[in-house]
Amino acid sequence: MIHASAQIGNNVTIGENVVIEENVVIGDNVTIGHNTIIKKETQIGNFVQIGELTVLGKPTSSNKKMARKPGETLDPLIIEDYVTIGCNSVIYRHVTLETGVFVGDLTSIREKVTVGEDSIVGRNAIVETNTLIGKRVTIQTGCYITADMVIEDEVFIGPCCSSSNDKYMGMGNFKHQGPVIKRGAKIGNNATLLPAITIGENAIVGAGSVITKDIPANKVVVGNPGKIIK
Numbered sequence: 001m002i003h004a005s006a007q008i009g010n011n012v013t014i015g016e017n018v019v020i021e022e023n024v025v026i027g028d029n030v031t032i033g034h035n036t037i038i039k040k041e042t043q044i045g046n047f048v049q050i051g052e053l054t055v056l057g058k059p060t061s062s063n064k065k066m067a068r069k070p071g072e073t074l075d076p077l078i079i080e081d082y083v084t085i086g087c088n089s090v091i092y093r094h095v096t097l098e099t100g101v102f103v104g105d106l107t108s109i110r111e112k113v114t115v116g117e118d119s120i121v122g123r124n125a126i127v128e129t130n131t132l133i134g135k136r137v138t139i140q141t142g143c144y145i146t147a148d149m150v151i152e153d154e155v156f157i158g159p160c161c162s163s164s165n166d167k168y169m170g171m172g173n174f175k176h177q178g179p180v181i182k183r184g185a186k187i188g189n190n191a192t193l194l195p196a197i198t199i200g201e202n203a204i205v206g207a208g209s210v211i212t213k214d215i216p217a218n219k220v221v222v223g224n225p226g227k228i229i230k
């Protein structure tokens with residue numbers, strides 16, 4: 001089903017059972033896999049590839065227990081040129097995927113997120129709301145990127161890393177703030193980053209570390225709790 005108000009460019013390949021809702025704009029040379037749903041007002045650039053069974057521009061929802069309510073009006077999802085999105089992914093409204101971004105299969109990206117040019121969000125990675133991801137960042141398979149986080153340019157985050165933004169887990173006495181990872185820092189497999197810490201520029205966090213405090217620039221940190229070894 002393609003809504004009559006949708007604008008579709010030249011040389012666009014659309015699979016079986018694709019739904020394109022009202023006021024969607026699609027550029028030239030775009031490929032859309034079978035059973036993908038593009039929600040209203042989503043804007044897609046040129047040379048974009050979208051896999052099967054993906055939902056783009058999903059609106060938010062919540063229940064009464066959740067702290068964040070979807071009340072406000074969110075901007076549309078914007079997908080710039082040369083972006084590739086895998087199969088079975090869900091990307092919400094008010095996300096911008098800048099030029100050349102790669103999003104793997106089974107990935108979920110919540111609202112109010114920007115992913116900078118040429119960055120990678122790996123398979124089965126989850127990016128929560130209100131998080132800024134810089135340019136040329138690598139987020140590997142299975143990462144959990146919490147809300148309210150800042151990831152600067154050229155950061156590398158290894159598989160299955162996890163981060164948190166609420167130190168006291170819903171008791172309501174902590175301002176939600178995710179970690180800040182400064183430019184060029186590298187985080188090993190399965191590391192856990194606690195809320196509101198800063199990982200300095202070009203610092204290295206070893207696999208499996210639990211980081212409870214700020215890490216200065218250019219240091220190597222390993223263990224639980226993380227200690228500087230170099």
Ligand SMILES: CC(C)(COP(=O)(O)OP(=O)(O)OC[C@H]1O[C@@H](n2cnc3c(N)ncnc32)[C@H](O)[C@@H]1OP(=O)(O)O)[C@@H](O)C(=O)NCCC(=O)NCCS
Nearest residue numbers: 158159187188189204205206207208209220221222223229
């Ligand atoms: C942190 C890291 C870069 C350190 O490498 P390195 O500088 O060559 O350090 P070494 O291997 O010489 O180890 C130095 C010491 O730290 C310990 N160590 C190294 N990595 C550790 C880790 N992740 N957790 C706990 N201790 C660690 C070593 O056992 C060694 O201890 P010792 O001095 O008692 O023998 C590396 O060990 C690491 O964890 N890399 C992450 C790999 C990864 O997750 N990649 C993701 C993409 S696949």
